[in-house]
Amino acid sequence: MRRLLVLLATLLLCATPATAATRSAAPLGGGSHLYSVAGTRGCTAGFAALGSSGSWYLIANQGCGSTGTTVYSGNGVLVGTITAGQTTSGAAVVLVTNHTDWTLVGWVGGGVTLTGSTQAPVGASVCLIGTATGYHCGTIQARNVTVSFPTGVLTGLTRTNVCVEPGDTAVSFVSGSQAQGVLVGGSGNCTSGGTSFFAPLNPIFAQYGLTLKV
Numbered sequence: 001m002r003r004l005l006v007l008l009a010t011l012l013l014c015a016t017p018a019t020a021a022t023r024s025a026a027p028l029g030g031g032s033h034l035y036s037v038a039g040t041r042g043c044t045a046g047f048a049a050l051g052s053s054g055s056w057y058l059i060a061n062q063g064c065g066s067t068g069t070t071v072y073s074g075n076g077v078l079v080g081t082i083t084a085g086q087t088t089s090g091a092a093v094v095l096v097t098n099h100t101d102w103t104l105v106g107w108v109g110g111g112v113t114l115t116g117s118t119q120a121p122v123g124a125s126v127c128l129i130g131t132a133t134g135y136h137c138g139t140i141q142a143r144n145v146t147v148s149f150p151t152g153v154l155t156g157l158t159r160t161n162v163c164v165e166p167g168d169t170a171v172s173f174v175s176g177s178q179a180q181g182v183l184v185g186g187s188g189n190c191t192s193g194g195t196s197f198f199a200p201l202n203p204i205f206a207q208y209g210l211t212l213k214v
Contacts, residue, residue, distance in 0.1 A: 030108030030172045033070050036065035046172045046182035048213035056096035056104045057210055061171045061182050062086045077101050088156040088183035093208055104113035106214040108172045115130050117201050117212045119173035128162045129172045138162035147197055149185050157197040163190035173198045179212055
């Protein structure tokens with residue numbers, strides 16, 4: 001009888017982990033979609049960043065909302081709060097406050113590994129990781145450009161000949177393994193050619209005391 005009780009206790013202990021399994025944290029970084037109202041598309045994260053104290057951030061394109069807006073994932077899981085709704089170059093800075101359901105990752109779109117954010121010069125190759133057009137490349141044509149969009153004037157932009165298409169919700173520009181910036185606008189298409197503009201990362205990092213998550 002005593003041996004039977006010991007055996008039953010052992011079986012109960014072995015079964016406990018299966019009933020108390022914890023949910024794994026999901027990756028959060030470049031390519032993650034953010035919503036200011038659960039279920040309503042707002043903006044897309046281009047890159048992950050770290051604050052000086054180790055706090056987590058996302059650099060996104062405009063559209064999620066104004067400063068102070070709470071943002072969520074597509075299934076309504078809390079991500080964090082917008083600390084800058086739109087920089088002068090059109091990017092948004094999101095403070096990630098939920099460290100339980102997410103793990104911050106340094107790659108973009110699940111496949112491109114980053115090693116830094118060294119600014120590529122005019123004439124260098126630059127590539128956009130787009131959801132509609134995939135990974136496609138062009139050339140940096142100019143820096144520190146001012147552009148008037150229907151939503152307002154943006155300054156400090158970088159102009160490229162990388163084409164964009166409707167549905168390109170991913171916004172990450174890279175040059176090799178170096179993060180460059182987030183897409184804020186463009187014209188044309190990938191059939192006839194086009195122009196795109198991105199907000200460069202390093203000025204944003206300098207303004208908000210951030211570094212790229214790698």
